Amino acid sequence: MVTLKQLAEQLNVSVSTVSKALHNSEEISKDTIQRVQELAKHLDYQPNRMALSLKSNKTKTLGVIIPNVLNHFFAKALYAIEMEATKQGYNLITCVSNELLSKEMSSLQLLSNGSVDGFIMSIAEETQVKNSMDHITTILKKDIPVVLFDRVAEDIECDKVIIDDFGASYEATKHLLSEGRKYIVLVSEIEELSVGKLRTNGYLKAFEENIDYKQPPIVIHVNKDNDVEASIKNLFMSNPKVDGILSIDNTSGVVALHKALKKGFKVPEDLSIIGFSDENVLVFTDPKLSTISQHTMDIGKATVELLIDRLNKKNTTTHVTKTIKTNLILRGTTK
Amino acid sequence: MVTLKQLAEQLNVSVSTVSKALHNSEEISKDTIQRVQELAKHLDYQPNRMALSLKSNKTKTLGVIIPNVLNHFFAKALYAIEMEATKQGYNLITCVSNELLSKEMSSLQLLSNGSVDGFIMSIAEETQVKNSMDHITTILKKDIPVVLFDRVAEDIECDKVIIDDFGASYEATKHLLSEGRKYIVLVSEIEELSVGKLRTNGYLKAFEENIDYKQPPIVIHVNKDNDVEASIKNLFMSNPKVDGILSIDNTSGVVALHKALKKGFKVPEDLSIIGFSDENVLVFTDPKLSTISQHTMDIGKATVELLIDRLNKKNTTTHVTKTIKTNLILRGTTK
DNA sequence: TGCTAATTGTTTGAGCGTTACCATGGATAA
């Protein structure tokens, strides 16, 4: 790596002259500026990032901690975050917590040594289950800003980006009811998560409001460590009269559709299905799955915007929670 | 952030005493060491990463540039890279080239200012198509090591991690032939890529060797920007006698299976299908897709190992290419 | 017992690559 010192030596001027010349300082003569800039270009000089960071106490780097890159939602969020961060001149240090509290803690801990200016994170499942958030509040106390997205924690005071989970599944359930469905089952792989609970509540709420409706709500918990397919098969066995399915996670909707078709259900004539999936699964289904679309790109973009905003005016104490709209997109698996 | 200086002031010793004490230096008395370490722990002292990097000229950070996080293969590779890097005490700065040469160039350029110790990358499609590799050789000339994986370039001299693409599809084709298939079609979304070409050649080679075999090889190019499903439908229209399909990309195998079932093909009685997919798609298929397994975790791990090896002994000039074994895993879509 | 030599524990100082502020010296104007 070429340094200011080397440029200075070659040009027989001082280091500070070179530094000023590269910044087009008024103090330096046109002639010197040109000589310096030419040599800098020629030798492909780049200011050393570490020296800059040390001096300015800013890294222009954001820490991103997501539970799982293999989950399409988080991969897409990461993609959006990366795009927006790059656009704004920031780099990303990415960590995967793998849904583990311990990994989340150590990532946060390790990166809070001046490696990043702030964090964007979605909370690991274990962390939510144990409701153990001290590692996050510790970071906030050190005055390092954190933006939480999707899986957030009520009692942490920081900026957040969420979707209206409750409202989204409420609307979806309402839609199934309006189709005249009489036996609507909710399928969930994510009962432990904040978003899972909210989505379930939306479904339940829609039922409560329908007083003349006889069927009690049925919530099927799929354990994603076990066999998702077996659980879905079981769903059809124990609920042969099912005529509506709301899947509140990424995959079970697709699996349910496949199993239903295999069982001989006509979709959407006999059975409507709505998933919480992204468009990526559509290529794998026929008819195309109707879904609640989360606008993941918007979510990712918003997290970066909030974090950089916060970095630029660190003093403000009020925190904002941004709710990204969802859309119920009706395709081939609803009437 | 607490600094050595602050600790030194509180303890009435010099900065270097504190530094040495924290490193358990022999020079420092047991008593001082203890006092220093206690205070450091109490104030949660962490050495400033930027200062360390500036001093040592090592960042303990690796740059990862992948074409697309939404592709399951790359997401999984990233996951593996992250795990191994973390294990070895390295952080990751992740960039997504989005298959664009320009983005790949700027990422490489921006991170070569001392932000990372080395790069792990898989080449963008545009870069491969234009065969424009100068940005990579430039980095290598600056003595920043690069490890390429999966999508590599022959003429770049650096460490590489690949799979035996040729051999894998050769074996798969051989298997289909051994089943007695008479009309085997290759489906590819990735004709432009190095790996796509190798896999296609493996298929062609298997045909060449089968002299008593009448059918000419048929290669169907699916343009992934257009409708994959339409292309597959078309495949069945124009080749009604097809009884074997080898898909050499991530998704077209699954789509082919769905369309075949819909068309009324009995799988695997009438038609065998082998995909290049990862296990993640299995939940979406019934019968389960037979696949060539790429051992993506091993690939990711190997890239990190090679890069860190290289960082630890920078002088060596010989470069290694590591080939990760593949497995043909026969499941429900082959006899 | 007194003096030097070795040992121990600590401080000083330089340097990694930058930038920001202050100093300097030469030319020109008042």
Place this chain on the structure above:
DNA sequence: TTATCCATGGTAACGCTCAAACAATTAGCA
């Protein structure tokens, strides 16, 4: 002669480490 301007140089600091210097104690020896 002194004030003013212009172009450049010098220095300190960011937080850290490492070599070298330095006191203060202890050992070695006549």
